[in-house]
Amino acid sequence: MKMVEDKFNYMDLLDRLYEKLPERRVTPPPDIPPLEIVHVGAQTKIRNFKNVCDVILRDPRICARYLLKELAARGTIDESGVFTIYSRVSMHTLNQLFKRFLDTYVKCSTCGSYQTELRRQGKVWIIRCLACGAETPVKPI
Numbered sequence: 001m002k003m004v005e006d007k008f009n010y011m012d013l014l015d016r017l018y019e020k021l022p023e024r025r026v027t028p029p030p031d032i033p034p035l036e037i038v039h040v041g042a043q044t045k046i047r048n049f050k051n052v053c054d055v056i057l058r059d060p061r062i063c064a065r066y067l068l069k070e071l072a073a074r075g076t077i078d079e080s081g082v083f084t085i086y087s088r089v090s091m092h093t094l095n096q097l098f099k100r101f102l103d104t105y106v107k108c109s110t111c112g113s114y115q116t117e118l119r120r121q122g123k124v125w126i127i128r129c130l131a132c133g134a135e136t137p138v139k140p141i
């Protein structure tokens, strides 16, 4: 009789499971990295802001404008891609707002994919899905 090998344990099984996930997944929200939020004095910084915006194929300035508008705050994006908000905003609030941005301005309302692009034609903004091709008009920010 063959012995069960040591390495064939629970962690290995988990690893194998995770390895298979990307192929099976239809929509990739887990690929969007979590916001790295830090508080510096009375300011709030999102350190990986540009990086996250690159992943969701959005202009950081558009996403920043949305967040600032919702927060009624002022802020700026520096050349290294760090987004600084000139007020103290809780992680919970920021994450919730960012999720709302994703739901409204990134996620395809037809198939649920996050692989979409935003087209601006004057005052008309359209989300076009790269997965299914659906086009959804959205409110300009």
Ligand SMILES: [Zn+2]
Binding pocket: 108, 109, 110, 111, 112, 113, 129, 130, 131, 132, 133, 134
């Ligand atoms: Zn779609």
